[in-house]
Amino acid sequence: MTILEGIQLTTEYLEKKGIDSARMNAELMLAHILKCKRLDLYLQFDKPLKDEEVSLYREFLKRRSQFEPLQYILGTVEFYGLEFKVNRSVLIPRPETEILIETILNNTSKEVSLTILDIGTGSGNIPISLARNLPLAKITSIDISGSAVELANENAVLNGVNENITFVNAGIDEYAPDEKFDIIVSNPPYVSKDEYQNLQPEILNYEPIEAVTDNNDGFYFYNLISEKAKSFLRRPGSLYFELGAELFPEVKNIMERKGFEKITFKKDYLNIERVIYGELN
Numbered sequence: 001m002t003i004l005e006g007i008q009l010t011t012e013y014l015e016k017k018g019i020d021s022a023r024m025n026a027e028l029m030l031a032h033i034l035k036c037k038r039l040d041l042y043l044q045f046d047k048p049l050k051d052e053e054v055s056l057y058r059e060f061l062k063r064r065s066q067f068e069p070l071q072y073i074l075g076t077v078e079f080y081g082l083e084f085k086v087n088r089s090v091l092i093p094r095p096e097t098e099i100l101i102e103t104i105l106n107n108t109s110k111e112v113s114l115t116i117l118d119i120g121t122g123s124g125n126i127p128i129s130l131a132r133n134l135p136l137a138k139i140t141s142i143d144i145s146g147s148a149v150e151l152a153n154e155n156a157v158l159n160g161v162n163e164n165i166t167f168v169n170a171g172i173d174e175y176a177p178d179e180k181f182d183i184i185v186s187n188p189p190y191v192s193k194d195e196y197q198n199l200q201p202e203i204l205n206y207e208p209i210e211a212v213t214d215n216n217d218g219f220y221f222y223n224l225i226s227e228k229a230k231s232f233l234r235r236p237g238s239l240y241f242e243l244g245a246e247l248f249p250e251v252k253n254i255m256e257r258k259g260f261e262k263i264t265f266k267k268d269y270l271n272i273e274r275v276i277y278g279e280l281n
């Protein structure tokens with residue numbers, strides 16, 4: 001079987017199974033197996049695949065056709081221009097979350113040394129992207145999942161910022177920091193218990209449930225983190241959240257009730273209010 005034949009067969013099979021962007025998926029899986037760039041495949045369409053490459057391709061194809069996310073199959077994802085390892089113990093970093101990073105970086109001076117707390121770090125995408133761009137920042141990241149903390153640590157080493165970040169295996173309920181922070185950031189699980197059942201199979205069957213839903217009304221962690229921020233933040237101090245679609249008005253109310261001021265949002269590419277932030281003074 002040649003590269004082109006492999007791609008064509010795989011594309012057809014994925015299409016039949018109802019996978020979106022089947023051709024792109026087929027190409028990315030093969031490029032990963034051949035350790036080349038996707039576009040390099042086009043320069044060697046007639047090259048025959050080795051037996052072990054074909055059998056790995058079959059294995060990937062089977063996993064993808066069962067709706068396993070491509071990122072878990074490849075074990076890696078790009079976020080904010082950096083590479084992150086991912087596995088099923090962490091949420092796959094989403095492009096929307098880059099807006100959270102962008103917003104914090106726009107509001108924060110590179111020249112001062114700030115302390116930042118990141119709650120629910122997952123793959124470590126948030127603290128690592130911040131650390132790469134705020135070299136003086138001292139970041140603490142917590143996650144209730146021990147395997148997430150392990151992977152986040154690995155990602156920090158991979159990206160050369162492990163000296164700037166301390167990872168702690170703790171949930172926000174139990175976490176008791178011995179310092180105050182200038183900035184708190186979180187992309188909390190914000191899908192409500194009711195909405196969770198309707199998510200696409202890639203998420204429902206593969207991503208860690210506790211990273212996606214609060215098993216409540218969707219506002220549980222916005223409430224809890226805003227409350228904790230009152231004692232964890234220095235004054236002035238800022239709190240940044242990623243938002244689920246349509247959550248802005250209620251999260252704004254929550255933050256106002258806890259005493260936050262100058263509450264602002266940033267929209268994403270789909271014109272959805274995706275990031276909210278405010279200050280305690």
Ligand code: GLN
Nearest residue numbers: 091121122187188189211
């Ligand atoms: N902080 C990670 C992210 O933003 C994980 C968030 C989560 O698991 N809810 O992708």
